[in-house]
Structures are given as C-alpha cells and as structure tokens.
Amino acid sequence: MGEDGYLDRLKHLDFMKMNRRAFLKAVGALGASLFLQTYRSEIVRALEFSETRIVWVHGGECTGCSESLLNGGEPDLLQALKRLNMRLAYHEVLLGPQGIYVDGKMANTSELNSEILFEEVIEEKGYILVAEGAIPNGPRGTGKYCILGGKTYKDIFRRAAENAAFIVAVGQCATNGGVNSADSEIRDLMDFRGVAFTMEDREKGILREYGLEKPVININGCPPHADWMLLTLAAVVLGKIKVPDDLPYVLDELLRPKVFFPPDHVIHDNCPRRGYYDKGEFDTVVSGPKCLWKLGCKAPYTHADCAIRRWNGYHSLCPQSGSPCIACVSPGFPDSSRPFFQEIEDVGIVGTNIDTVAKVAIGGALLAAGAHAVRRIAVKDKPERKEEKEEKGKESAEKGGEDE
C-alpha cells in the first residue's frame, strides 16, 4: 500500500484508541510530524463545534508544563486554540488580568481582574479543568502553604474541580505530586497532593480528600511533551474520545493515555543508542556515544513514546544527549528513579512503594533486560567499533535535511 493509502486509512483511525502496533506502523510509515498533520483536516471541522473553555490552574509547580505547552509544534498552542475553537478562559501566566483589591474588595472587571474572571468562568461550569502543579494540603490539612487572593489553593482547586466537566492533570506534580512529594524530613508537614494520586497512592489523591468523583486524565512527565497535552485536548474536543465513557479503554491504570504511554512499549525499544546495548557496549563515564545502562538509564522500564515522538521539534530525547532516562513519567518520580546515575542491577529500584501494576511492568522490563544481558554476555568480547562519532554526525546531518 502506498503512502496515500495510509493517509486515507488514517483519516478514519482514532489515534487515541490506536494500539501500539498501529501507532508505530503509522508513525513509521509517515514520520511523526506527517502523522499528526493527517488530523488537520478534521481539526478544521472543529470550528463547527461550540467553543470549548479551558481553565488552567497553577498550584505547587515550576511553570515548566506551561513552558512546554508553548513549545508545541504540530499543532502549536495558538493554532490549536484557533483551529479547535478552544478558549483559554483562565491561565495565570499567559492571560492579561491580575487580582486587584481596593480596600479588600475586588475591583474593576474580569477584563483586568483575574479574581473576578475566575469567579465568572467557574460559575459558567462545563469547562475542561487543566491542573498544573501539586495541591499543598499542609500544614495539618489546612492548605495554608499556598494562599492566593486570600483563599487556599486547596479550596480554589476544589471549587474549580467541582464545576469542571472533567480534569486533565498535566505534569508530574499534578498527576502524582512529583518533586514536591519526594522523600524529605518536611514531606509530611508540607503534605503535597496530586489530583488523583499522590506518588503511587490513589487513596491520597486530593479528589479523595475532597470526596469528589470526577473523570481525570493524567498527562505525566516532568514536563509533559506539548503533543501529549495538546493532542489529548484535541482528541476530546474532536469527539475522538468521549469522556467518561471511553476513558477505561484509552487510559492505563495510572490514568495516562495509552497511546502516549504504551503499556507494551518502553523508551528503550526505540532508543537511538539501542544498538550498543544489543552489542553489550556501555558507557561508564559521560559524554560517550554508547548505551547508558551502566550510567543508570531507566528507559528499559519507562513507558512513554519519547523515542518515537522525540522532543522540541521532534529532535531528541534524554539518552540521545548522553544522559540516562530518569523515568520522569513514572508515578514514583523522583524517588523511584534515584539515584539517577547508578545502574539498576547494582542498586535495585529504591525508595519506591510501587503498586502491583507498576511492579509487574518493572518486573517485565527487568526480565527483558535480563534476556538482553544474556545476549550481551555472548557478544562481550567483540572488539569495539571506532567510527560511532562519524556515524552520529551523519545521522544529524540527515535529520537536519528532513527538518528544513
């Protein structure tokens, strides 16, 4: 079948519901960027839909997820908003208004005052709530470690969540607490929570604390890829997935879209350094070209499409730039990934309290790694090849050619 045939078939495929095989096939046949462009014709149709309002709130975070959102390429943020008829109704970093109080009373209108704007959009209901950042629950359940406009973020988020159609948690802080929930002497005092999970614990998601049931989609990652965020929003707006009916089929147990976080695919599968792993050639100090397994790479058990999709203009991923994957999409991040630079076989997977699902996944990956280990022992004595540097140069040159 020629490329046109694929294009034609893809028009009728729903990428959020694709399994990995179909996804890889499509990506392999067309390249990631053309694959995504095949949805443009449908995106145009979205104008016929009524406006979808996005309310984007920030808790305990670094704004890296919003920064990543601005890095979106296919589509970029402004295109996505326009083509999908979405309105970014509230966003503290990107919108004009700010909170204005005169003698303690909210002043001006929602065109200048973000506090009034927030009240108005919450009142309208039915929006998609995007949560960036963890929710501080401390000290002692009061939420007072974050107070905005005189209200705790814990209360602000509750109100926003109550009136939302559903919630998209973006980034590791919102999905699982992230770095805020890393082990430390003040972790319990601070008591940061994710939306539906805190680390691996679903009982500790802030929604359970509220006693609130809302559909949640988790877009993990520190930060998440812009495509993961924008394409998920696009899929919902385009009716490609119905919330909540389709969620059990398109999300994994951690509420992540399987198409971006495939249960049967790990980053290692498509790593550009994979050939060295198979040959049993490993870097033990940084800045070399070989497999990073002995420098602590977590790609063999990390479920994300980084190696297929690649980052920032579809260029690269962490191991390509010589740094081990730190599994920033895993629920226990960062504790489940630390120490970053020590081989898993030496230190085991430390600091985790991984639930059964994750355990099985990691067990499987380690088994697979074990199988490879046998192979690499068999080839261990082969002489090293010296022309990697040139090869890498050639690769980059070809890649550059494609981009232009």
Place this chain on the structure above:
Amino acid sequence: MVEVTVDQLTRIEGHYRITTQVNEEGVVTEAQSMGLMLRGFERFLQKQDPRDAALLTQRICGVCPTSHSLAAANALDQLFGVEDAVPKNALVMRNIHQALNLIASHATHVYVLWGTDLANPAYRDLLGNYGDTGKAVWDELLGRFAPISYRLDGVDIPVGRGYAAAIAEKRRLHEAISLFAAKMPHSVLSHVGGVTYGPTAADIGQLASYYWKVMDFVEHFTLGVPPETWVENTRFASSPQKAVGFVVDRLQELVDASLVSNDFSYAAGWGDVPLYTAFGSELIGEEVLGLPASMRLDRIGGYSDPSKIGFLTYGVFFKPELGDGYDPTSPPESRVIPSGFLNGNLKLSRFDHSKITESIAHSFYVDSESDRTPLEGTTQPEPEPDEIDYSRGIESRYSWVKAPHYGGIPCEVGPLSRMLVMKDPLIMGLMDLFREKGYPAPNTFLRMLARMQEILVVAAELLKWLTVDLDPSGKFAVPTDLSMAKDSQGMGLWEAPRGALGHWVATDSDSKVTLYQAVVPSTWNLAPRNTAGVPGPVEQALTGIKISAAGNALGVDYTNPLGIFHTARSYDPCLACAIHTIDLTGKRKEQVRVI
C-alpha cells in the same frame, strides 16, 4: 489612605502578592512584597547522590531550568575536586546552553509576561487624547502585545503579532537547545566534570542556522536594524554618550518620518525597542524627541535612599580563552559578564561571596536566630496554620521569601545590575542622563531596556562560542566517580536570566548530601523587610510611585494600578525560585521545631 493589593500578580512564575498603601494623590507610601507559597525544595536532596542535583534542581524553575543545572554542575565540580580540569569545550557548551536559555527567557518576559501591560486600556484612554498619532500608536501597542483571550469592552482582541512571533522564537530557541541537551524545559547536558554530549559538526551547523533565524526576528521585530549594527553602536560604542546618541538619532529619524505619516508599524522601522524607547520614557520621548505623550516609565521604579540598596552580580559565562578549568569563586576577570557589587551610588567593589547573609525576621520560618550566612542556614517552615497570615502589616511576618543582603545591604539582581557592572555604554549612558535630568536612576524603563540590551550583548558572544571556540573533536568531560565527593563542599556561582544564582552543597563520608542550598535571584529582588526593617528592592522601588498610567496623567485609578504592574513585573519575578527551604544537616530540626 487606600489599600491597593495585587493578589495575585499574574504573568510571572509562581504566586505573588503586593499590598500597598496609597494616598489621595495616588502615590504609594508603603509597599509589602509577599511570596505566597512554599515548596520545600532543597530538603529532598539531602541523603542523596549529589550528582542528581544537576537534573533535579532544574525542577525549581521551568523558566530558567538551565541556570539551575549549571549552578548545580559548578557546585558539583568543586565538590568532586575537578573544577580545575573541566575541559574548555564543556565550558563553552555550558555557555551556549545558558545563552540560548537566557535569550528565550528574556524574550518570553519582554513579549509575553511584561509586554502585555503596554496593551492596558489606560493607554488607549491616554493616547486617545492625541488625535490620529495617538490612535496609531495605540493600534500598534494593542496589535503587538495583546495576550491570549484578551477582551476590551466585551470585544475579543486577536493575539498580538509581537506576542505570537515571540512564542514561535522561544520555541525555536528551545528546539536549538534540544539538539544537544535533549529537551526543554528540564534539559540534560550539565554534569559534574563537564557535559554529557559533545555536538557533532552537523549539530553546530544546525545551531548556527537556528541562531540566524532568531536574529532575523530580532532585526525585524525587536530592533528594526540589523543586530550587528545595534551592537557595534551601543555595546561597542566608544563612549556612553555615543551609545545614547546612536539610539536617539535613530529615533529622531523615525519620529520625523512618522509624525507626518502616522505610520508606526514594523515596516516603517518601528521595531519594539524603538517603539518602547520613544513612548516608554518621558525623558527620551517627551523631552528629547518632543512627542506629545509617553508612558513615563522612567518616573517610577527607582530607589530613594542609595544607602539602602546595591546592585549585585555573581558573574556568568566562562571565558574560553582561559582554557580548561575555572575558579569557583568567580573573580571578575574570569567571566564574560563579570561579578561585582555596586553600592547605591554606583561605586564598584570586588564581589566576595562571604558577605551574603539572609534574614527571616519577616518570613514564615521558625528559627532561633533571624540572620545567618547561607552556609549556616537552617530553616523550618512555620507549622502553625494560624500563624500564616498576610494581613498583619509591615511589623509582622508576611512572606515565604527570605531577605538576603550583601554586607547588610538589600540588592537588586538581574540584567540591569549585570549591564551596570559590565559598564555597557548604552545603559551607563542612560543612567547618567536620567540622573542628570532629575529622574530616578535606575528606573522601571531602564530595567526593561537593560533586559533587551542583554539579549543583544549575549547573542553577539554566542555566535563566537558556537563558531570559533567549540571543537567537536575535543574533550567534553573529565571522568569522575562518587568516591571523589567524600566529606567535601562545593559552591556554584552563576547567573539566572533574572539575576544572581548560587548553589551550595556539602557531603558526608559516604558522599551523600548533607546540605544543599540555592540562593536565587527573586529572593534578592522580592525580599520582604529585613531584621533592621529595611524594605526589599521591589518594596523600595514601589514606594513613592504614582500608581496609575503615565504618572496619574489621567487622574488616580485605584482599580487599575498600572505603575505597580509595570514596576513589579520589571524584575521578572520567579517565586518558585525565590521560595526555598534550607537545611544544614537536619541536626537542628528538633531544636527549632515548635509544634
């Protein structure tokens, strides 16, 4: 007296509140700067492998992650005892990484975070009084700087051209970073002893291509002249007067042409910097060029008492000509933008990191002492919910930000301080001119212009690092292993886009972290009052300003305090960076905890 509070001040990183007391003339008599949230960052680095810090500390800030990774890598170099051996190529790569992030961060701030205030409806009302010329200028401001989902009088305004183009350029700069550092934000690359990736010749070619695309944007949107022309006549001008003369002459030509045509478009040569310089400053716009109106941003944001403020930089960008290795104390001659401290009267002295102390007298922490040097710091967040109250006035504790000072003096950090310490002719020339003419010096106008100028200064160096200094076949790291970090200490002095950044780390006999600390730019700029009751830099800069547009030219409007927006945002606040907790070893924990 009217209390005007901005809560939150949006379009910054993090959660921030400003409370001011404003008199009947619309003048701020008292200001409080309040960081609203605690994350508790450094604590979770303790007892861990120190090498993780170069990746993990980036998560402090998604806007300037690169600077944190570099400050951390510098601290780790010293911790492992390899600071003398880091290959020149690795230092050049760190420079390139930092430069690309700095330009992206500044562009985002100028266009997306700060520029939006130039499209505030108060300027429509002001410029509306000046006929077709006023209307033409307002159309430019709105057409360039309107943000996403902007509405005026119920009408949806399309996203501004400058705003939209700047987002695309920021994306391009992040793509350039990903060529060698995998992704942005939270890239990789920085590592103890060097960098994790040596770029290929092809990477360098691609990076240069990205560079020229960004420079096209700078020429056509930002400056209206080729960047080389600008740099040659400002940064490398033979005197401060010549640099100012170049800018003013260029503006005069534009004004002469446009006051007739009422064409202030990009096509007519009105880049964003010329438009901002002509209409942002009363001195340049109204007095020198004879324009009928301006935003008068040079009338706000100064410091009334030179004995209570200083300007500080730790120095940034390694000098490639010095070869392998570097001095972690950052002597001024070792960095392209040098370290230095200027007192309130701009007298320069040599930077000495041991002069830094932090006060928590007005911050929500519990400690037996209110002032400590960073290396003795031990901080415990207030555990008592009722004690966290932002409404108790200036005598109380009111922020999660601490108050650092240098030799007892609160300091402004950031591009303005760097350009002053570096003696950039344009910024120095304008400082002198403002001072001479009785304007506050520095001021909000100049603080922003310094940021724009720094983009050009750094871009000129970046091209040299990329095309001259980098050797793709050279060495990019020295080998290290964990045992080299036993019972050791390291200090990483660097600059984030928004100002001085230092990381400190110490380890035990197992090479595990016992102390990790970051003292960051917004802690300096957004500090609350210190132990002696001296207000922090933003608090000082807000005191005495007229709160409404153009120095209350249209009267006092408490409900649209533009003077506060402009001035506070001109520091490019980053609260995620500013608020952090420090702990030495955890040993003092029981002693200071008062639950």
